[in-house]
Each structure stands twice: as C-alpha cells, then as structure tokens.
Amino acid sequence: MTITRRALLGASAATGIVAAAGLPAHAAPAAGGSALPVVADNGLVALPKGFKINRVSTIGAEDLLADRFGAVIGKTPSNLDGTGAFDVPGGVRLVVNHECRASARIPVPLVEGTVYDDGVPGGMGGNTVVETDSNGRFVQQWVALSGTIRNCAGGETPWGSWLACEEDVTKAGTTVTSSVDGQTYTTKKDHGYVFEVFPDVVAKQVPLPIKAWGRAVWEGAAIDPDLTKAYITEDTGRGLLYRWTAPEGAKIGPRIAEQFGENDGVLQAAQLVRDGVPLVHYGQLTAADVNKPYPVKWLDGGADRQAQNANLRDQYPGATQHPKIEGCWNDANGMWFTLSYTNASQIAQYKASHGIDMLGDSGMIAYYNFADETITIKEYWANGNAEGFHGPDNITVSPWGGVVIAEDGNDPCSLVAFTERLGSNEIARDLGDRGEWAGPAFAKGGSLLFASIQGDCTYAISGPMAKYLNR
Known part of the structure; x- marks a missing residue:
C-alpha cells in the first residue's frame, strides 16, 4: 500500500530517522530529497534536508517586560x-497574538498605555512584541496590547504595523471567572x-478598536x-468574508482607529457566484472548481455595524457562508485566505436548511483578485487526501510567491x-502532538520563517525555502 507522509514520519519519529519510501505526490518538493529527514528540538520537530530550527521563546519561560527595557x-x-x-x-520584532480567554494559563497582563478593557480578568488576551537578533534568537519581549479577548490572527499593514483580531464578541x-486567580470580573x-x-x-501603541470595520468574530x-x-x-x-471601503478620497494609514469614525466607510460581505448561481456555502465548491475564477458580488448591509441587536453576519442575507474562514494575507494583486473544512455536521445542516448538497472537504486555499473581484480555489484538500493535510488556518505569503499555511487539524500538525x-508540501512537522501551528511570518528577506506551536513555543526556521515556495 502507499505509505503516507504521516504514517511514515509517525513510525520513524522514535528513532529520529525518516527514510524515503513510496511517498505520495506532493509529499516532497519537485527539487528532490527525502521527506523531512531532519529531526530537531529534542525530537519534537521534523524538517526537510538543509533546514534548521531554534526556539525563540517558550510559554512560561522568558521574562515579560512592561515595556522595552522595562x-x-x-x-x-500562553495561547x-x-x-x-x-x-x-x-x-526582528515579532508582534504575537495571544488567543487567551478566562481559562488561559498565562494571560497577557494589563500594562498602562496598552489597555483596551481593564475589566477583563488578569488581562486575558493581547499582544506582545518579541525582539530577536538577526538569527532569530530571543533578546527581550514586552506587552503592546492588553485587555482584549482571544486575539486570534490578523495581518500586516503596508506601513509596518500588525492588525490583531478578536475572535470573541463578549x-x-x-x-467572567479567571482560571488564574478564581476571581469573577465584569x-x-x-x-x-x-x-x-x-x-x-x-x-x-493605540489600544483603540477599529470600529469602522464592525464588530464580529474576527480572524x-x-x-x-x-x-x-x-x-x-x-x-x-x-462566517462571512467582508470588505470595508474607506470614504471617498480617504486613504487608510497608521493609527487607523483614530482616522475613522464607527460609521465611516462602507462595510460589505461577499457573495460568490458560480455559473450565474450564488453559492450559499463555500463547501459547495469541489476539486473540479480549482483554478476557476468566480465573480464576487459585494452585498450591502450592516446597518447595526457594532452588532448591538443582531450578529453582523445576520445583516447580510445572501452572502456566502462558511464555519471557519481563517487566516488571510495579501500580495500585490490579491489576498490569499483559507477555508478550514466542511464537515458532516455542516453538510447535514445545510441540506436541511437550504436543500444543498456538499461533498465535505479537509480545507481549501483561496485567492481573491483585487482588480477582477474574483475568488479562485487554488488548492483543495479532499477528505482522505493522500498527504493527510487537514484544517488550513493561518497563512502567509513568501517572498517567492508561494504561501505557507499553518495546519490546525488532527495531530500531528504541519507547516505546509x-x-x-x-502543490502542498510539508516544511515542518510537529512530532510531539502539541496541537496546531500558528502565526507563520517571514523576515529578513525570507531567510527566517517564524511560526508557533500554539500551546508551547515560537520557532525560527531557516533553510532553502525557495525550493519549496518559488512559483
């Protein structure tokens, strides 16, 4: 039988040896070489030949400062x-999201000048700035945003700041009761x-919400x-894909929250149209739709943009839905984003509510073209795909045009x-069953790839990235 990359690596992890054998397509790059023969970090990570990895920081280990040199x-x-x-x-300076709720083991503490809501227990979510040397070695870290909840993903701005999204509408x-001190907060x-x-x-720092973009379960x-x-x-x-357009003549720039009022601009949601028919759910797409651009109609709505009386997504009837529209990252021409999966529960739900049939999938990688206003599925991970990939989550664009995806599926998870x-190829695989990868981001012209295991640590990875990511 065909040996999948998961079975192969799982069997060899104990010895730290990975042999080339019967690999399915996309299990190793076309440039050649065995699949992930390098085992590092005390047997916790597997990498391709020529790659190196070092821990930048570990949850609960390094000192956290109130400010740089504070x-x-x-x-x-954590998280x-x-x-x-x-x-x-x-x-390099990393701006790291901490997806902390009241149950977080080590929340982001409240620091004056970074606080949004001082009513959250122990600080909960937020962001830290982690400073490294040019080789990705830890130097120091400090708090940059606190008093938020479940800072999940986000994206880099053209002027060099980070957009941190709250995946929570408390x-x-x-x-809420804190698991750290057992106290109840409001x-x-x-x-x-x-x-x-x-x-x-x-x-x-500007610890203010960008209210013009609305209030929802953001990713x-x-x-x-x-x-x-x-x-x-x-x-x-x-969940929906949204577009906010600035008022006529305005440009988005640094300190966005101070630039625009809560009702400024136009907030719309995407309706994907295939062969003239609006899609109810992105899961209606299949492998047959790969590389076929479909037009997007941007629907108006959002009269209650701050979602005081109705969820934002309920204010856009007809918009195409999905349970997990995950990370996004733009290049010069468009935006890459991931659709994590369509499972049996979703299939049954939408069959009953909308009379539509879906195959189910393990995830899709999509691209929105800014000029053409189309969405194209670039990669489709079918259920039971030979490579075993499942649950694409965070995504980043490489300097060579390819993308890196953090897998959030069944253990073990990979950077893809x-x-x-x-196609899709592993460039790092967790051998410790530590859960999802998160936050891939390139620095130093692509010579360093940073990424985290959500419940453990942040890594810096170097190696012949172009072999895997050059278009």
Missing part, C-alpha cells in the same frame, strides 16, 4: 497565535474588534495596496508550503 512583570504568555514579523536594525457587563467594553499594534514601545485582516479597502475574515458558524507548481 520592569519584569511576568513570563511569556500563541497570529504573528507579524518586522525587520529592525540588528534583528459584550460589556459580562461576568467586562467594561464590547469586544469583537480589530486593533492595530505597532512593533514598538508602549508610547507608540484575519488585510489592506489592499491602494490603501482604500480592508478585507476581514470571520471564523464562526455562518504551497505553490501552484509544486
């Missing part, structure tokens, strides 16, 4: 997620917003190159490189 106030917070990587003289006045502000975070000191965000539009993904049942020429 006082020690804790240790590396690592979306990450931006920004080159600075002598090194309202002001909600009582939130003071609504949550469910996008925040802009700078890879800089506390004095440069990823991207700004188009002409600085007039933002795209935001929603990770929840019946995708190009249209090579």
Whole structure:
C-alpha cells in the first residue's frame, strides 16, 4: 500500500530517522530529497534536508517586560497565535497574538498605555512584541496590547504595523471567572474588534478598536495596496468574508482607529457566484472548481455595524457562508485566505436548511483578485487526501510567491508550503502532538520563517525555502 507522509514520519519519529519510501505526490518538493529527514528540538520537530530550527521563546519561560527595557512583570504568555514579523536594525520584532480567554494559563497582563478593557480578568488576551537578533534568537519581549479577548490572527499593514483580531464578541457587563486567580470580573467594553499594534514601545501603541470595520468574530485582516479597502475574515458558524471601503478620497494609514469614525466607510460581505448561481456555502465548491475564477458580488448591509441587536453576519442575507474562514494575507494583486473544512455536521445542516448538497472537504486555499473581484480555489484538500493535510488556518505569503499555511487539524500538525507548481508540501512537522501551528511570518528577506506551536513555543526556521515556495 502507499505509505503516507504521516504514517511514515509517525513510525520513524522514535528513532529520529525518516527514510524515503513510496511517498505520495506532493509529499516532497519537485527539487528532490527525502521527506523531512531532519529531526530537531529534542525530537519534537521534523524538517526537510538543509533546514534548521531554534526556539525563540517558550510559554512560561522568558521574562515579560512592561515595556522595552522595562520592569519584569511576568513570563511569556500562553495561547500563541497570529504573528507579524518586522525587520529592525540588528534583528526582528515579532508582534504575537495571544488567543487567551478566562481559562488561559498565562494571560497577557494589563500594562498602562496598552489597555483596551481593564475589566477583563488578569488581562486575558493581547499582544506582545518579541525582539530577536538577526538569527532569530530571543533578546527581550514586552506587552503592546492588553485587555482584549482571544486575539486570534490578523495581518500586516503596508506601513509596518500588525492588525490583531478578536475572535470573541463578549459584550460589556459580562461576568467572567479567571482560571488564574478564581476571581469573577465584569467586562467594561464590547469586544469583537480589530486593533492595530505597532512593533514598538508602549508610547507608540493605540489600544483603540477599529470600529469602522464592525464588530464580529474576527480572524484575519488585510489592506489592499491602494490603501482604500480592508478585507476581514470571520471564523464562526455562518462566517462571512467582508470588505470595508474607506470614504471617498480617504486613504487608510497608521493609527487607523483614530482616522475613522464607527460609521465611516462602507462595510460589505461577499457573495460568490458560480455559473450565474450564488453559492450559499463555500463547501459547495469541489476539486473540479480549482483554478476557476468566480465573480464576487459585494452585498450591502450592516446597518447595526457594532452588532448591538443582531450578529453582523445576520445583516447580510445572501452572502456566502462558511464555519471557519481563517487566516488571510495579501500580495500585490490579491489576498490569499483559507477555508478550514466542511464537515458532516455542516453538510447535514445545510441540506436541511437550504436543500444543498456538499461533498465535505479537509480545507481549501483561496485567492481573491483585487482588480477582477474574483475568488479562485487554488488548492483543495479532499477528505482522505493522500498527504493527510487537514484544517488550513493561518497563512502567509513568501517572498517567492508561494504561501505557507499553518495546519490546525488532527495531530500531528504541519507547516505546509504551497505553490501552484509544486502543490502542498510539508516544511515542518510537529512530532510531539502539541496541537496546531500558528502565526507563520517571514523576515529578513525570507531567510527566517517564524511560526508557533500554539500551546508551547515560537520557532525560527531557516533553510532553502525557495525550493519549496518559488512559483
């Protein structure tokens, strides 16, 4: 029988040896070489030949500062997620999301100048800035945003800041009990917003929500190159893809939350149209739709943009839905985004509610073209695909045009490189069953790829990336 990359690596992890054998298509790059023969970090990670990896930081290990060169106030917070990587003289600064709720083991502490809502227990979610040297070695870290909830993914802006998305719509006045101190707290502000975070000191931060973009269960965000539009993904049942257009004559720039009022601009949701028929669910797409661009109709709605009386997604009837529209990242011409899966529950639900049939899938990688206003499925992971890939989540664009996807499926999870020429190939695999990968981001012209295992640590990976990611 065919030996899949998961079976092969699982059998060999104990010895740290991976032999070439019967690999399915896409299990190794066309440039050749065995599949992930390098085992590193005390047997916890497998990598391709020529790759190296080092831990940048580990949850609960390194000192966390109140500001750059400030006082020690804790240790590396938990629930690592979306990450931006920004080159600075002598090194890199990562802006790291912490997807912390009240149950978080190590929440982001409240730090004056970074606080959105001081009513959340122990700080809960937020962002840290992790400074490394030019080789990706830890130097120091400090708090950049606090008092938020479930900072999931986001995206980099053209001017070098990070968009941190709250994947939570807790309202002001909600009582929550912290697992850290057992105390009950009451939130003071609504949550469910996008925040802009700078890879800089506390004095440069703007802990204000971008209310113009609306309030929802946000996942990823991207700004188009002409600085007039933002795209935001929603990770929840019946989630939508949104587009916000700035007021006529305005450009999106630094300190977005201070630039626009809560009702400024136009917020729309995407309806995907295939062969003249609007799709109810992205799961109606199949492998037969790969590389076929389909037009998007942008629907108006969102009269209650701050979702005080109705969920934002319910205000756009006819928009195409999905339970997990995940990470997004733009290039010069469009935006890549992931659709995590369509499972049996979704199939049954939409058969009953809308009379539509879906095959089910293990995830899709999609591309929205800014100029043509089309969505094209670039990669389709069928259920039971030979490579075993499942649950594409965070995504980033490489300097060579290909993308790297963080897998959030059944353990073991991988970092997956995708190009249209090579398909999907592993470039790192967790051998410790530590859960999902998160926050892939390139720095130093692509010589460093940063990514995290959500429940453990952040890594810096180097090696012949172009072999896997060159279009």
